[in-house]
Amino acid sequence: MKKKKLNLRDLNTKEHFGEHNHDDGHSHANPEELSNFKTYLPAIFSFAMLIIGIGLDYFDVSVFKDWIRIVWYSVAYIPVGFPVIKEGWNSIIKGEFFTEFLLMSIATIGAFAIGEYPEGVAVMLFYAVGELFQNAAVKKAKSNIKALLDVRPNEALVYRNNNYISVDPESVAIGEKVQVRVGEKIPLDGILLSEKGSFNTAALTGESKPNTLAKGEKVFAGSINLDGVIEIETTKEFKDSSIARILDMVQNATARKSKTELFIRKFARVYTPIVVFLAIALTILPYFFVENYEFEDWLYRALIFLVISCPCALVISIPLGYFGGLGAASKNGILFKGASFxxxxxxxxxxxxxxxxxxTKGVFKIREIKAIGREESEFMKYLMAMEEKSTHPIAKAIMEYKAEEQDFEATNVSEIAGKGLKGTVNAKSVLVGNKALLTSNKIDVPSDTDKIVESIVMVSIDGKFSGYVVIADELxxxxxxxxxxxxxxxxxxxxxxxxxxxxxxxxxxxxxxxxxxxxxxxxxxxxxxxxxxxxxxxxxxxxxxxxxxxxxxxxxxxxxxxxxxxxxxxxxxxxxxxxxTDQPSKIARAIQIGRSTRKIVWQNIALAFGVKIIVLILGAGGLATMWEAVFADVGVAFLAILNAIRLQKMKWD
Incomplete structure (x- = not known):
């Protein structure tokens, strides 16, 4: 189920905890929106109002009293507090009564109720700042799925009424003839009608080596035509084509992807109702057991209890812990698309x-040259003279050979579909290609070449096997x-x-x-x-x-x-x-950073719970004042933040 998304103006408390949603294509807040300065204005405004208010309180400015003080802090609270209260209300309407939205709303409103206005503003402000940190960490890791749409063929030149017309590939029927120009994508699966064709099939196989096909062989949608205008006869409708299947698999696989809920989301479902009911109990139950019961006094204790129990330390330190991990990973050339990963x-x-x-690099290079009956340099001149007439990537790899001045020239060069080249160099008949080319011309090929697993280019000069070049991808x-x-x-x-x-x-x-x-x-x-x-x-x-x-x-x-x-x-x-950085060695580092991050996050959780439990007990007994509440909330959050910052200083081998 797609989850509602909020930004700071609509405070994304779900993504604030690093929850990563696959259902909407790894959806996060729009990077352009996040980069907009207006996104940060609510937190900046609330922070400025809070600091000024604290200053006026500290210097006991006479005009800053009573209703003016309440209005001032209320105005500071609304930009960051209203989105959370709104989300809490929406959750209640949906039947989700006990959420972290509700607890934060009650706790901060409770702080206002007992006159601790700065605390109420500060709690919500910390929440907003944590959201900004989280979004700032992941916004660069998002991009549109534009490339996937680029792969999908946009048109097909189909032969109808004695003419080729451009139509939507989805409207082409099985058995129709389609023309594909150089550099264009094959729009549908089919059979090659032209004598030969060379295709880039990287979209389907992921391999950079082009595929040369002869008449009657299968071609697949999404492949790119590399050599001359070709014609194909369609054998499948677009919805059943190779590229359509890949698009469909991406969509379905994403839908099947398991979701990760971070600890704080699960914990809040238990923690929030317990805290709320304890606060209610702390207000009402003493009536039955305490002499001289005063409702206002026990309400005051309950509100302090709620302020102490507000999960500010968790709300800020957990995202910052993950933010530290995201930042450390980014410094090491690794981008995580969300804290959950x-x-x-x-x-x-x-x-x-x-x-x-x-x-491997995905780039072909000469790995071995074996010349028979000639010097390597002379052998390569024959080969390069032929390959100079070809645009095949393997030919380009061969042409990178650092030879002496090239004074050999090939003439009458023709391409044998799926096999190689035939031509004349220095009045000598030359064949360049695979084993099938040489054996079809009755050239004896040494059996030891069968043991070579990489791409091999064989050469025959004047009817004799003259050597080969091994072309391979580099590690x-x-x-x-x-x-x-x-x-x-x-x-x-x-x-x-x-x-x-x-x-x-x-x-x-x-x-x-x-x-x-x-x-x-x-x-x-x-x-x-x-x-x-x-x-x-x-x-x-x-x-x-x-x-x-x-x-x-x-x-x-x-x-x-x-x-x-x-x-x-x-x-x-x-x-x-x-x-x-495209370095596979960074995979192990990503694992190490993940482990360090998780360790620090759990340290922060233990710190927050340890201190809060102690102060909660003291608060319930009337032994804790708002100062202890502030320490349990803001102080622990500060310590947790310092712990989280350590991730930025760590080194991983």
Missing amino acids: LDEMTKVNTVVMDKTGTV KEDAHEAIKQIRKSGISKIIMLSGDKDSITQQVAKELGIDSAKGGLLPEDKLKEVENLKKQIGRKVAFIGDGINDAPVLAVSDVGIAMGGLGSDVAIETADVIIQ
């Missing part, structure tokens, strides 16, 4: 990660350290799931020492794997990814972690934690 990180015992863009510099630190932080199981070839995935997993790995997975396959893990008792799963295809898994995992620097905007929107 600091807690969730401490419970994670299984880490599942994507490969490309997560532990990030801190990939090994990341796995080491994750294990050191107590994670019992690390798993890799990738859309890349299984052989490559297994090799990377082995190199990094990852427990298990699976490759060749579609988004729905990853989703099933993570959902199966979550079904295991006691299993708390964090998934790390960066692509649009990872968005459904990021949403359904207990904690979704996105690589924010180069990652997909959709993955960033759907995730709960964002690694801004």
Whole structure:
């Protein structure tokens, strides 16, 4: 159920405690609204009025008496107090009588009733300041889901009445012919009618390597056409297409995401009615047991009791504790989308990660050059002369080779769909491509090349196998350290799931020492794997990814972690934690920061309860004055704030 959202002008007491709502797409207060100075005016106004009022009280200014004093503090109270009272009333109308809104309202109004006007204003002001701190910490972690809408094809050029016309993809029927220009998205799943085509399928697989297809092969909606105008015949309606399924999975996975309620929300349901009934009992019951009972005297004690019991220390220190954790994480290049995920990180015992863009750079580089019968430099000149005619990313990786002056030139170059290039260099026939290209031209390929799992570009010169170049994605510099630190932080199981070839995935997993790995997975396959893990008792799963295809898994995992620097905007929107620097080693640090934050928060809870229980007992016995009440409320809050600030000074290895 979507929860009502308040900002400082409508005091968001729910998000104030770090509650994170997935039902509305990770909804928080609008960052533009928060950055608006007007948002801070209520707290600034109340603070100024409070300080001036305290000053006038201190110097015992004669004009500041009676009704003028009451009006002054009432005006100071209304900007921060009215939203809470309003929310408390709305909760009562809905049948939720005992909420923290009610307790804060009774306690602060009670403070006014016994003449402690500054206390009433201060309690509500602290509440408002805590809200500002919380919102300031998370506002930069929010972004619109605009990227997801960008992925959705906006139009389809469909052949009707002897002409191509632009229509909404949802209106295209199965079996119609659609034209797609260079750089445009494939609007629907279909069969390629053109002789060949090259497609960027990153939106579906998350892998950066383009996919070259021949006539009759399947193409998928959401892929981007990289080479020439092509035609396809649709095989599915848009609602059943690949990209539509991904959009649907993101929505459904988000809806299934479990919610986290912080301790204070649960505690308030018990604490508030107990305190209210005790205050009532403290006012009425002495009538039956105490001689010379005076209603005004016991009402005074009950109101002091309520002021003492006001959860100001919790209300301010708990959010500030989490704010400290959020700030510390931000300094370390980690963004948590809400305080609750600091807690969730401490419970994670299984880490599942994507490969490309997560532990690898997603950039192709030459890993090995094997020249046969020629010097490496001469071999590379033949290869580069051919690849110069290609725009394929692998060709670009090869062209980065630092060769001597390139004086070879390729002519009559033609592309063999799905296989490679054929041409002439220095009057010699040259083939550049995969094993299928060479064997179809009756070139003997050494069997040891079958053991190479990475992308391999083979070269034949004048009918003879002349060598190969191995192209591979590079591991990030801190990939090994990341796995080491994750294990050191107590994670019992690390798993890799990738859309890349299984052989490559297994090799990377082995190199990094990852427990298990699976490759060749579609988004729905990853989703099933993570959902199966979550079904295991006691299993708390964090998934790390960066692509649009990872968005459904990021949403359904207990904690979704996105690589924010180069990652997909959709993955960033759907995730709960964002690694801004794209460094996987920051994952372990996020866990450490979460644990430190939780420790300090519970220290503050123990401090607040310990002091309040003592002073509550003294107040009920008439042994505590308003000064003790102020200490139990404001003083403990101040000590808790100082404790929370320690998080900003901590260092994590």
